[in-house]
Amino acid sequence: MRHLELLVFGNLAIALSACGSGPQSRDQEPEFHPPRSILEAYDVNRDGTITRAEMEQGLRADFAKADARHTGCLDADEVRAVNEQRWATDQSTASPLVDFKGKGCIDFDGFAATARSLFEQMDRNGDGKIEPKELHPPPGARRERDDD
Numbered sequence: 679m680r681h682l683e684l685l686v687f688g689n690l691a692i693a694l695s696a697c698g699s700g701p702q703s704r705d706q707e708p709e710f711h712p713p714r715s716i717l718e719a720y721d722v723n724r725d726g727t728i729t730r731a732e733m734e735q736g737l738r739a740d741f742a743k744a745d746a747r748h749t750g751c752l753d754a755d756e757v758r759a760v761n762e763q764r765w766a767t768d769q770s771t772a773s774p775l776v777d778f779k780g781k782g783c784i785d786f787d788g789f790a791a792t793a794r795s796l797f798e799q800m801d802r803n804g805d806g807k808i809e810p811k812e813l814h815p816p817p818g819a820r821r822e823r824d825d826d
Contacts, residue, residue, distance in 0.1 A: 800812050
């Protein structure tokens with residue numbers, strides 16, 4: 679299993695470093711290409727718009743499913759199972775769970791951190807939903823929020 683964890687982290691580092699690569703002028707910011715599939719899975723009604731409520735509901739359901747022992751905190755075996763499932767589903771967007779707090783388990787907030795962070799980055803106008811134009815912006819679109 680250790681080999682799988684190293685492989686996941688290595689590929690994640692390579693994928694993240696590639697996000698900002700490519701030819702750019704000195705005045706041009708690197709384009710951000712987020713792993714949309716992480717959030718697209720939470721578009722419950724399949725209308726092309728992901729609301730914060732849809733995402734939170736989906737995250738809670740995913741966490742409950744992963745928390746096989748119903749402790750409210752994923753232990754090493756549960757984390758390993760989630761990471762293996764994420765890796766098997768889509769290696770290019772796999773976002774492994776890591777016990778950054780050193781608690782010996784991962785609580786719901788740790789489980790939801792990547793999706794929540796990505797949601798905040800993609801919700802350009804801060805209205806609590808990611809619409810198709812935010813989910814699939816045209817090339818060269820500015821990435822700042824409208825209120826910045």
